[in-house]
Amino acid sequence: MTQPASAKRVPTRTKARKRALDILFEADLRDMAIHEVLAAATEQAEPPVREYTADLVLGVVEYQPEIDAQIAAHLPSGWTLDRMPRVDRNLARLTTFEALHTETDPAVALAECVLLATELSTDDSPALLNGVLAAILRDSKPAV
Numbered sequence: 001m002t003q004p005a006s007a008k009r010v011p012t013r014t015k016a017r018k019r020a021l022d023i024l025f026e027a028d029l030r031d032m033a034i035h036e037v038l039a040a041a042t043e044q045a046e047p048p049v050r051e052y053t054a055d056l057v058l059g060v061v062e063y064q065p066e067i068d069a070q071i072a073a074h075l076p077s078g079w080t081l082d083r084m085p086r087v088d089r090n091l092a093r094l095t096t097f098e099a100l101h102t103e104t105d106p107a108v109a110l111a112e113c114v115l116l117a118t119e120l121s122t123d124d125s126p127a128l129l130n131g132v133l134a135a136i137l138r139d140s141k142p143a144v
Contacts, residue, residue, distance in 0.1 A: 012050070012052075013052060013104075013112075014112060014115075015050070016050045016052040016053040016056065017053075017056065017094065017098075017112055017116065018116065019041075019049065019050065019053040020053045020056040020057050020060075020094055021087070021090055021091060021094055021116060021120075022041075023037050023038050023041055023053070023057050024057060024060060024090040024093065024094060025086055025087060025090050028086050028089065028090055029086060034057060034060070034061050035061065038054060038057050038058070042054070055102075056094060056097065056098060056102075059097045059098075059101055059102070060093050060094060060097045063097055063101060064093065067092075067093050067096045067097055068081055068093070070096055070136050070140070071089075071092045071093070071096060071132060071136070074132045074133075074135040074136050074139070075132060076128075076131075076132075085121055085122060085125065087117070087120050087121045087125070088117065088121055088122075088125050088128065088129055091113050091116055091117055091120075091121070091125075091129060092113075092129060092132060092133060094113070095109050095110060095112070095113040095129070095133050096133065096136055099133070099136075099137055100136075100137075100140055106137050110130065110133050110134065110137065113129055113130075113133060114126045114129060114130050117129050
């Protein structure tokens with residue numbers, strides 16, 4: 001018997017990315033230190049904060065100046081990090097970290113980002129994020 005579409009299982013890494021985005025978004029929205037939001041989320045732990053979620057959040061914190069510089073350098077003319085919707089800004093940070101600093105296939109990180117943007121942001125966000133992040137990935141590839 002097949003499950004209805006609404007009962008589809010969401011992969012563990014997808015859940016971890018979504019939770020990491022929630023933590024980054026909350027810190028940005030409330031102008032709080034990301035470490036504080038992560039600690040509070042871990043304390044409340046309902047559902048528990050997955051290890052991969054914490055790794056993503058802490059990675060964004062560690063590399064944020066570099067990540068923000070890369071995003072800013074690849075935004076369309078007239079755009080700034082501050083002009084981006086909070087969801088998009090934090091998705092871009094999360095995806096840039098995951099694609100460049102983890103073992104995750106960059107294409108998978110980018111596809112997950114576009115999926116989350118489709119679900120959580122504006123109609124224009126998936127295309128904007130895809131273009132910006134694809135350019136970051138292209139420019140970050142080591143020369144062969």
